[in-house]
Amino acid sequence: MWDISLESTPPLLKIPAFQTVSKKTTDKSAVTAPATAAPASPVVSGPNPAHAAPVNKALTRDERIELYRKLVRIRRFEERSLRAYQAKKIGGFLHLYIGQEAVAVGCCSLMGKDDHVITAYRDHGHAIAVGMDTKALMAELYGKLTGCSKGKGGSMHYFDPARNFWGGHGIVGGQVPLGAGLAYALKYKGIKGAAMAFMGDGAVNQGAVHEAYNLASLWDLPVIFVIENNGYSMGTSQARSSAGDLATRAAGYDMKWEVINGHDLYEVRAKMDPLLRRAREESKPAVVEIMTYRYRGHSVADPDKTYRSKSEIEDYQRTKDPINLFRAVLLAEGVLDDKLIEQIDTEARAEADFAADFAEASPFPTPEEIQKDVYWEADNPSQRTSGGRLFFN
């Protein structure tokens, strides 16, 4: 079974800025397993110019702390949800975001009030990044009425339109045209906002994605297509699934593209910010490929033993962990200290535990709930204009 301790990054160490984080492991496979996919390259020492980008320089101390806190909160939430899954509190699939936190946090931290987000089924990180309540998120995993979708959506189908978060979608690539549609609505209504349509690297070969690319470019829609490239579409590496580069496919649709180091939160912000501004101001789409990595299997049902090596995972954990890296940056900036790091971690663990307790104590939907939220008309009977039966037995 999963070794939770291995997952317990960030370790509470004081780490010098921009240096490799060493992390001991007792797992022998880490030594013996060959690296079959591209190993993590060591983090380059020295300042990343993206860190000094205006959008980062403008951050207050508190804002920096909050960015770090969000990274940690996502990781602790995911670890807690994994334990709940192992305790059989959660059904279905559970696709964990551990390792990819800086992508959602970095991108969503740039959202203005008229910016919108949609993503695929690995959606917990985005939900927390846009500010959803982890109690409602955990309760959704538990299938409880207090869940963000009343227990009707599950892990893959989180939604919070009040926070401009439009899911949470289960079919690979299927949400991408919807993301372009959000942008279409913004443009149609003359609102200066942008949509971010997230997808995994496995989505880029789906037809719906290419149709959305074409239409977004053809119609100048304010949408950023965000490919979170964690290297594997389920268990198939990028090399085995996608011909050519991913981001550069945008060129074929006459769209701007960018490749971003998704382990580095400041870089995500620095490179996304101009594209979002351009989308809002000039109504122009773009494609970004954000390089990231997931530490866990595709879902928790994935034994993760056949398609990549343990040492590859550990390389990433050791050298590119987004939380470790950002913590090191904030330590160097003097924003964080050991005490605050520990406090944030303790609070994040407590929040995740509290969410699980809340979920546990919440009621399941009643069977009467099954046929609610199907039709607007059925849920608003006083405003119903149609006749006839909506449901059948």
Next chain:
Amino acid sequence: MPLITYREALRHAMSEELTRDENVVILGEEVGQFHGAYKVTEGLLEKFGPKRIVDTPISEAGFIGIGIGASMLGVRPVMELMFWSFYSVAFDQILNNAANIRYMSGGQINCPIVIRGPANGGTNVGATHSHTPENILAHHPGVKVVVPATPYDAKGLLKSAIRDNDPVFILENTILYGLEGEVPAEEYTIPLGVADVKRAGTDLTIVTYGRPVIQTLAAAQQLQQEHNISAEIVDLRTIRPLDIDTVLASVRKTHRVLIAEEQRPFCGVGAQLAYMIQNEAFDELDAPVQRIGTVDAPAIYSPPVEIEQLPNSQRILKAALATMDA
């Protein structure tokens, strides 16, 4: 009352709703400059301009997905499928996204879209262009499915569909586009989910919808004149929601039922109707419920043979007589 075509009725409905609500936008292949593959949208681009009447590339999953996404933020897209047969390339958008998003979000998101276009055989275009997917669409809770047979119904139902907050799919018929009928000059809507008794009768109920309504009306006349059989014709107009009460009321009057549909028999709309009729009016039936529909094979091209594969007034007449003898 002015006499206009089914095509014009649809166009008038869209024109009125475009005028009434600035969030209504028409999207589809060839709907603008080309004036519509079947000229349903003719003149709308000139009247409303390119922001409201949007030509799309041949990219059904893309533009329908965009319409669904836009509807979540309050745009009310009316999307034309040149043929409903092309729904298969947008199936995930239509039946995973549009149909499910309200449910999966726990009721937080509405999807007020309309998808409309023709869904019929009988034009010798072969199996790929002759699908009648009303049963497949209506199988998905969350969606509404409308199949109008007359100009009056087409206009009133489309206007209601555009105002509806749930996704509504309107399945038209290329053969009916030229059909003329009386349509009031003043504004009206027809609620979804209300069947219409197109002909009153006492001996036999024929439950039908879409083009077979027209064929059944012709068959009923012959039944009356040549066989002295009085057929009552119930036009469902909407498949989901389903006005089964009007059907059952007719069954209680006539005690015999024929279902006439442009559907293949297996898992079709008629199968559902037959189940509901026997379940809810078993004691009223003097004979088993009968069906006449499309002969169970992919749509054949050969023009004279396709006529026989589909329901037509003579096949309906024959089936009606068999129902009376059953």
